Amino acid sequence: MRGRKRKGDVRRTLVKAWNYKWVYIMLLPVIVYFIVFRYAPMYGITIAFKDYNIFQGVFKSEWAGFSVFRKIFANKNFWSAIKNTFLLNFAALAVSFPLTIIVSLMLNEIRGVKFKKVTQSVLYLPHFISWVVVAGIATNLFALQEGTINAVLQRIGLEPVPFLSSEGWWIFTYVICNVWKEIGWGTIIYLAALTGVDESLYEAAYLDGASKFQRLVYITVPSIKSVIVTMLILNISKMMSIGLDAPLLLGNSRVMGVSEVISTYTYRIGIEKAQYSQSTAIGLFQSVVNIVILLAADKFAKAIGEEGII
Incomplete structure (x- = not known):
């Protein structure tokens, strides 16, 4: 019974989403904007915990832990x-x-x-x-x-x-x-x-x-x-x-x-x-x-x- 109820809820949700498909399509550029320019750059926070080298980039720079924070706090x-x-x-x-x-x-x-x-x-x-x-x-x-x-x-x-x-x-x-x-x-x-x-x-x-x-x-x-x-x-x-x-x-x-x-x-x-x-x-x-x-x-x-x- 629970499985049937869940399937019914999913179908109703999909039907509602399809009925409002143009609203979601209009919303898509905004979602893409926030993902690309707001959420994706958040990975750059890791630079605060790395010995960042501009030539090696964010991914290849070595981790430094909290040593950067200790340096600025001093x-x-x-x-x-x-x-x-x-x-x-x-x-x-x-x-x-x-x-x-x-x-x-x-x-x-x-x-x-x-x-x-x-x-x-x-x-x-x-x-x-x-x-x-x-x-x-x-x-x-x-x-x-x-x-x-x-x-x-x-x-x-x-x-x-x-x-x-x-x-x-x-x-x-x-x-x-x-x-x-x-x-x-x-x-x-x-x-x-x-x-x-x-x-x-x-x-x-x-x-x-x-x-x-x-x-x-x-x-x-x-x-x-x-x-x-x-x-x-x-x-x-x-x-x-x-x-x-x-x-x-x-x-x-x-x-x-x-x-x-x-x-x-x-x-x-x-x-x-x-x-x-x-x-x-x-x-x-x-x-x-x-x-x-x-x-x-x-x-x-x-x-x-x-x-x-x-």
């Missing part, structure tokens, strides 16, 4: 890069995360449709600008000698500020550039969540005499709390990752103590010094730490009564 520059990565990510998150929510709430309160669309477009635009352009703009604005801001400060009798040559001021400049570039793009999800808030709640609160600020605090923010928690977890899970372009383009030899992050460090040893095993090991370590942080943040969110993401 390097002080590696730990300095990790510290700087966490520092810059935390500083950017501490400023951009609440500002993104505030800007989203402000945009949601705009009643003029045309003005709202124009404002959103202006805020979204910096996201599509390359970091090369942003770094050029930042240099023109914040340079010590010929920067616009320092020129204005000197005109009014103040001392110039070393935005790009002092470590503390460089972190400030990095955060400002990062927030300006991404704050508009970050509002998209919150604005989408705000469209789902029940209007009857606002009407009831208005009839009860609640002010606009009270409606914002007691209705709007709690209604998108789950989205805020989810976005916070996702942002925290990327604390070990940072883009290469911003620190590399904005950094210079004077601020290497804070601008040398995990991505620039990997770039220097992997591309400039051709130490492929070490760069792969760092990338693997980075991914593992991000997963651990993600799981810890998700567990903490569930412990305080939120749904989490897993």
